[in-house]
Amino acid sequence: xxxxxxxxxxxxxxxxxxxxxxxxxxxxxxxxxxxxxxxxxxxxxxxxxxxxxxxxxxxxxxxxxxxxxxxxxxxxxxxxxxxxxxxxxxxxxxxxxxxxxxxxxxxxxxxxxxx
Amino acid sequence: xxxxxxxxxxxxxxxxxxxxxxxxxxxxxxxxxxxxxxxxxxxxxxxxxxxxxxxxxxxxxxxxxxxxxxxxxxxxxxxxxxxxxxxxxxxxxxxxxxxxxxxxxxxxxxxxxxxx
Numbered sequence: 001x002x003x004x005x006x007x008x009x010x011x012x013x014x015x016x017x018x019x020x021x022x023x024x025x026x027x028x029x030x031x032x033x034x035x036x037x038x039x040x041x042x043x044x045x046x047x048x049x050x051x052x053x054x055x056x057x058x059x060x061x062x063x064x065x066x067x068x069x070x071x072x073x074x075x076x077x078x079x080x081x082x083x084x085x086x087x088x089x090x091x092x093x094x095x096x097x098x099x100x101x102x103x104x105x106x107x108x109x110x111x112x113x114x115x
Numbered sequence: 116x117x118x119x120x121x122x123x124x125x126x127x128x129x130x131x132x133x134x135x136x137x138x139x140x141x142x143x144x145x146x147x148x149x150x151x152x153x154x155x156x157x158x159x160x161x162x163x164x165x166x167x168x169x170x171x172x173x174x175x176x177x178x179x180x181x182x183x184x185x186x187x188x189x190x191x192x193x194x195x196x197x198x199x200x201x202x203x204x205x206x207x208x209x210x211x212x213x214x215x216x217x218x219x220x221x222x223x224x225x226x227x228x229x230x231x
Contacts, residue, residue: 004158033218042119042204042221043159058218090158103149104219106158 003027004107006091012113013081021076021110023091031094032074033058033104034066036087043090049074081114088112117142121205121222128195128229136190136225138179138205146207148172148181148188149219153202162190162203195229202226 007022025032030051035043035058045058049068063085065077074093078085088111092104122137140146147166151159163172168183177192188205205222 035221040223042223043219044221045218048218092159103161103164104159106160108156108158 004091004093004105006089006107006110008110009108010111010113012115015082015114016080019078019081019112021078021089021091021112023074023076023107024072025074025091025093025105026072027093027095027105028071029093029095029105030071032068033092033094034064034074034076035090035092036060037090037109038087046076046089078112081112083114086112086114117146117207117209117220119205119207119220119222121203121225123223123225125226125228128227130197130229130231131194132229134190134192134195134199134227136203136205136227138188138190138222140186140188140205140207142186142207142209142220144209146209148179149206149208150177150179150188150190151204151206151221153204153224155201159204195227197229197231200227200229 004025033048034046037043044060046064047066049055052071055066088109090109091107094104118141120139149164150162152162153159163174165172165181171180179188179190202224204224206219208219
């Protein structure tokens with residue numbers, strides 16, 4: 001089934017530890033995104049990538065990094081986790097284009113708790 | 116900056132009741148507007164969309180009309196079901212040479228619970 005796979009589903013880690021959330025899509029979408037979801041705040045964009053080899057900062061990029069070595073994978077890394085990064089993280093992808101509204105496909109999310 | 120404001124929830128309805136979830140936006144340029152739905156334990160999925168003023172998006176009995184004059188995109192359904200219980204997000208994206216398409220700005224979400 002085509003879509004987005006995120007791993008891990010859930011993780012608890014100590015503050016200061018390094019963590020990478022994995023995201024893989026098999027739809028050959030050229031654009032990918034990482035959002036965090038926090039109660040009362042909706043979803044906020046962390047980083048995005050319009051195409052393999054390029055990345056950009058979203059609304060809340062501090063403390064996070066991403067890479068896009070190929071079309072399918074878009075890992076999100078927390079170099080030194082802090083409790084404020086406790087959240088649910090969603091990876092998404094889209095077929096970027098100029099024709100109008102661009103629909104995102106979301107993964108099921110990764111719940112991260114930083115203690 | 117760009118922003119989306121949704122009516123605060125949670126919203127609790129009985130089955131077959133009429134649903135309205137208000138959404139207003141602020142944007143520079145000409146946004147496309149979306150409603151996404153998140154069922155328990157799942158990621159978001161597109162419910163409906165509208166790309167220009169006066170467009171009506173519809174899906175699964177839900178409707179929303181892009182109102183440029185009131186900068187609104189209210190979600191409506193004439194008769195809700197228990198299976199409609201979910202979190203609903205209004206969102207916008209801007210067309211700017213193709214580089215902003217997928218960067219959605221979301222509202223805070225509205226929790227809907229429908230009782231039998």
